[in-house]
Amino acid sequence: MKLKIKKLNDNAILPKRATENSAGADLYACIENPVIIKKGEIVKIPTGISVEPENKNTVLMVFARSGLSSKYGITLANCTGIIDSDYRGEIIVPLINLGKSDFTIEKNMRIAQLVVTPVIFPEIIEAENLSDTERGINGFGSTGI
16 A cells, blocks of 8 residues: 655655554654643644545554653643545644643654554444343443453
8 A cells, every 4th residue: 555645844754664564654743943842731733744545445543652652741632643534634743741841842853653554434324222242331440450
């Protein structure tokens, strides 16, 4: 599968995998000046790119970078970003600072990772009943810690 990337800004960096078998490709901050994310603040960081997957039965998912989140508390405000295969706008990454101090995003910093995965489009139908299972309606911790 091919993923077309369009640079919307001359300074944009195409997503790159850190290793040959990395599932995610790094997304880069396409900013001219450093952006400070204060504790508890959400900031939208542009990447300067838009995408077009070759296959419409895919979804592009944006995830936090483990180093930023585990060391500094910088993660995605929406947990996982979903980019539909028909979206052609700029990829913007909403970062939130859950850390103990302000954090600075620098120009061209790796801020998130992009994963392409297949998606199934089910036919949604209303049902009067659903099948019984051993678990049933038990949720939210019903299987223990």
